[in-house]
Amino acid sequence: MATAYDIPAKQVEPEQDGRAPVVAVENLRKTFASHTVLNGISLSVGRGETLAVLGRSGTGKSVLLRLIIGLETPDSGSIRIHGQDIAGLALDRMGEIRKKMGFLFQHAALYDSLTVGENVAFPLVHHRRDMSKSERGDRVKQLLAEVGMKGDLDKMPSDISGGMQKRVGLARALALEPEILLLDEPTAGLDPISSGEIDDLILMLQRERQMASIVVTHDLHSARTIADRLALLDKGKVVIEGRFEDLQQSDIGFVKEFLKQS
């Protein structure tokens, strides 16, 4: 009897309106030592769309994001950003593509020797040398205001909570006005109220900026709130992909179990 894992790798198709996907991952494989983390993943995301990638801990969700941003190299398969295959690109060439991407790390990864304002300004200092100091300052204040951190410019990362660090990390990820936003467990470790606030923030930013977003999460409630489509991973493969209603109507045992436990 065929199981979900026998489903062949999804063929990447252009979006129905004829536009190619902004991010397209095809048949991606990644192994660490002898442990296969991703075993033929295929996904795509278009402009203005949010895809939530769900799964149990250790199923390679974060590795998927790290592959897309180029922090890891796939063993096989392709990753296309605006149609360009990024596998094997040199660091400086990859840098040009990364300028169009924003990445929120699971623990925010703020630079602990810089203030909140300096953290957000960091990409601007390096990539927007045409900006004057006051223009940069205004832009930083605007970004922090968007994420609800306006008054915390001079604080150090160690002086703010985990939820506030994520907001600052999000502001930093948005500094260069990216077309693609990658979010690694944005609500992990947060209380329900803070999680809800982060979800609302992501929704608002997505409506305003129309980015292609991929959110990795194990929080089904959060995924339902912010995502247009959900992809559920297990044993390195996509078990099911579609809207939340598609998951609810699925007969696949793992999907039912995941929804039941969430």
Next chain:
Amino acid sequence: MPSVAGSAAGPVNGFFEWFGSLGIFSWQVLKAAVTPPYEWRELIRQLDEVGSKSLSLVVMAGAAIGVIISLEARYSLSRFGAKSMFPSTLVYSVIQVMGPIITGLVVSGRVGAGIGAELASMKVTEQIDAIEASAINPYRLLAATRILACILMLPLLTLATDACALVTGWFAQNLVEPLSFHQFISSGFNGATFNAFLPPTFKTAMYGLVIGLIACYEGMRTRGGAEGVGRAATNSVVLGSLFLILSDVVLVKFILVFFP
């Protein structure tokens, strides 16, 4: 029962693997260092970190070795009736040998450990990944600036060490047998040439390369949380000091051959 060859293969492989990885890292840093955009602001910050914040330490070390050499040399020279050689003995000992090596070891301890721990901490908290994800070359921003700062600052710090050692050495001698500082310096540098003093001072730029390169390499390849950070800091100091001394063997020979 594992064979001797089998049990030796692991450490031998590890040894070559370490050097191979260091070679790849060095190439990445070199490529990044010579291609724009250059990180001038970070370089200046590192010059301050490496240079001015190490100054008090090397000055104290220099002061100590000046007194030590003064006490030891005076006793030895007296036994052979060569007390008049004391100024030149102190000057040559400090500038050609002790000043550079002591400066290198002190800076390896302070700067090497600091760079190793800082970069290791950044690695385990994903800050280096965040730099790379922000389309900034971490080899250029973090490694090249630190290594270049070490290369530029070591000769200057060595001069500071040498100056302090000569002053305290003279002072220690002066307490026993009064000798004016002017006489001491004239006698000490009598007949000195460029080859005697400048190459040993500028070889410390190579020390800076060793210290900076190993500290950055150990820091940026760290794994394993707090334990990894500690290991990186320790390795930076131990390996930095070891390779500094080993490189001195080659550098001394190089100087003797090309600057006789």
